Amino acid sequence: MTTHTTRMLIIGSGPAGLSAAIYGARAGMQPIVVQGLQPGGQLTITTDVENYPGFRDVIQGPWLMQEMQAQAEHVGTRMMWDTITEVDIAGGSPFTAKGDSGDEYVGDVLVIATGAQAKWLGVPGEESLSGKGVSACATCDGFFYRGKKVAVIGGGNTAVEEALYLTNHSEDVTLIHRRGDLRAEKILQDRLFAHPRISVLWNKRVEEFLGDPLAGGLTGLRLADTETGEFSTFGCEGAFVAIGHAPATELFRGKLPMDESGYLLVKPGTPKTDVPGVFACGDVMDHTYRQAVTAAGTGCMAALDAERFLAEREFSKVAETAEA
Structure with missing residues (x-):
């Protein structure tokens, strides 16, 4: 078993998680992204993307996620091919997560970007015609x-x-x-x-x-x-x-507040959960918009708030030392 430590631990590698990683890396937090069962999130099974800003032509979802990952790695993100099976946030920062590989991940802040999956009917033709009507x-x-x-x-x-x-x-x-x-x-x-x-x-x-x-x-x-x-x-x-979505929040049941559908609850207008230092972004906390661009936006917000959280904690430590 190997223990990986970081200032910012991100669970999930869709637009929200990778945007948080890009901003976190640029802030010097050397983030670790644990990619999960579906690296790249739902966009990796989306063919034509025509509404993501910055592209005049139709682009492919998998290509967009590859580019996001490449940018995140370029600025200093470590990508880990693993799936988190257990998290410990009860004791506050630092937070610990265990992977299916047996490795342990420890982060001063935790960003949850595990996303949500559309519910399907499970009938013949549904899967083969997905993206084809x-x-x-x-x-x-x-x-x-x-x-x-x-x-x-x-x-x-x-x-x-x-x-x-x-x-x-x-x-x-x-x-x-x-x-x-x-x-x-x-x-x-x-x-x-x-x-x-x-x-x-x-x-x-x-x-x-x-x-x-x-x-x-x-x-x-x-x-x-x-x-x-x-x-x-x-x-x-x-x-x-259109029979609903299922947020990937089972890991946090009983550990973080959720609504009746299982979406993580955050403080209005922020990605902050009830646990200081734990942030939620993307479809795991958004049951209204569920777009790649809004997920990326909340990932940015999570990284900025995480940076502020760490800066305020460091300032408090310095102040306490000076008073002593």
């Missing part, structure tokens, strides 16, 4: 479906918000829900039902995504009526699965 983020991918017929699958706030957003690009949006009523807030339901471009298919369960990923992508959905059991086919060119 099937998506879990209308804000990310809706632009690619301008003028096309699209479907949104779900019945909560996220599904209704995605359907409303997609009307900016499509004149034919259908919300498909497996029940006969929505779980979304009433004000969102009112907006949905009043919108002329949105229709609703009730009591329908998606059984399969239809199409060929090598020849045009998604062509439709195979649906089952949840009341009669009858099957039908719904033709569309885009389908957005």
Whole structure:
């Protein structure tokens, strides 16, 4: 077992974690990034990225994350190929984390950037057609479906918000829900039902995504009526699965405050958790925006606040020594 020590320990290597690393390294904190099970985060399974600032043309998600990692390493970040299995934050700084490799990581500050994963239906065609007509983020991918017929699958706030957003690009949006009523807030339901471009298919369960990923992508959905059991086919060119996200916060259950969905709670307008020196950034604390650029922004905020935390602690130590 090897013990790795650093002033800034970062768990997670998506846009939030790598942005925190870039700013932390430039501040001389020599950060360590433990990459986790999915190095680079969700962007590594995202093909076309058209909304990240600074690029006129469509770029590839994996390429963007490779560039972020290269920049982080260039300014002094150490990347560790490991997965954290246990953390100890109860005693305050320094914080300790144990990796699946058996190694131990110790940081004066801890930045949590473990992200969140979209929940999927787990039906045939969903995985093979992902990025070829099937998506879990209308804000990310809706632009690619301008003028096309699209479907949104779900019945909560996220599904209704995605359907409303997609009307900016499509004149034919259908919300498909497996029940006969929505779980979304009433004000969102009112907006949905009043919108002329949105229709609703009730009591329908998606059984399969239809199409060929090598020849045009998604062509439709195979649906089952949840009341009669009858099957039908719904033709569309885009389908957005909007049944929620699962933040990767199991490591911190019982150790940090979370909301009912498992997202880490931070002080409003900051990445600060209830434990001094522990910061959360990116999708692990953001259930509203969930964009690469907002994740990167909160990663920057975490690094700046971490630098201030360490500077204030050093100042206090110097003051205490002078008084003694």
